[in-house]
Amino acid sequence: MSYAIPAIAPPPLWSRLLARLSSRTGAAPARERHLRTVGPSHGQEPPPTLTELYRARRLDMVRLALFLVDDLPTAEDVVQDAFAAVCRTYGTSLHGLQDPGAYLHTAVVNAARSVLRRRRTARAYTPPHPGAGAPVDEGLLLAEEHRRVLDALAGLTRRQREVLVLRYWSELTEAQIAETLGLSRGTVKSTASRALEALEKKLEAGR
Structure with a gap:
């Protein structure tokens, strides 16, 4: 029996990041597909x-x-x-x-x-x-547009990559990222800003 892997829909924040990067680099955004997401348990569950x-x-x-x-x-x-x-x-x-x-x-x-x-x-x-x-x-995991971003992410520092992926792909808040990575919220915010600037430059250079 074959194993059916669900199709992928980039999270909304990731789609917005791709749209932002595409507007700077002239690339067409990837087509979205549907994926059921599962979040953490809440309340008394x-x-x-x-x-x-x-x-x-x-x-x-x-x-x-x-x-x-x-x-x-x-x-x-x-x-x-x-x-x-x-x-x-x-x-x-x-x-x-x-x-x-x-x-x-x-x-x-x-x-x-x-x-x-x-x-x-x-x-x-x-x-x-x-x-x-x-x-x-x-x-099935990554569309071509995701692959281009992945290649550019490889040129960032480890911390920059972690912050961007957790913010835009996993859609964690600054507070959640700070807790996950053991950083202050201010460091998360400044790292994200520098990482986005560096990522855009790398994608523009790769056109």
């Missing part, structure tokens, strides 16, 4: 189990990781590591985890940072066992 969280958020997290590490197989490994970290801390029931979505974002960012550190030090890296997740087709 019990948190999802690890299996439910994995099924609901895995593809979203792979897309997020792909923007951070610029390599699909590594992005899938990053997400597996992140879910493993969640399991080690909270078990499969996720008992005591108030905001699974926020914690998962932090786990993915931390796992991506670990991969990037290993790249910089040129250490050998053996990917963990991929688990039960189906392989992901990068063509």
Whole structure:
């Protein structure tokens, strides 16, 4: 039986970012498609189990990781590591985890940072066992317009890339990004401003 990967609709903030960049570089914006999104639990609702969280958020997290590490197989490994970290801390029931979505974002960012550190030090890296997740087709994850932005993001600093991806792709607030990355809100705001300026320049230079 084939595994059906849902089509992608860029989040509204990401679509607006693409439109902004397109107006500066003359590129046509990517066509939007539809994707059901899943947010964190609220109120008195019990948190999802690890299996439910994995099924609901895995593809979203792979897309997020792909923007951070610029390599699909590594992005899938990053997400597996992140879910493993969640399991080690909270078990499969996720008992005591108030905001699974926020914690998962932090786990993915931390796992991506670990991969990037290993790249910089040129250490050998053996990917963990991929688990039960189906392989992901990068063509279904990113349209061509996203790929152009991904290539430009690769030239930013790690912090700039993290701030932009969490703000525009994951649609986190400045306060949420600050908590995820361990920064002040002022640093998040100034980093985002400098990162957008640098990203626009890189896209213009690549025309």
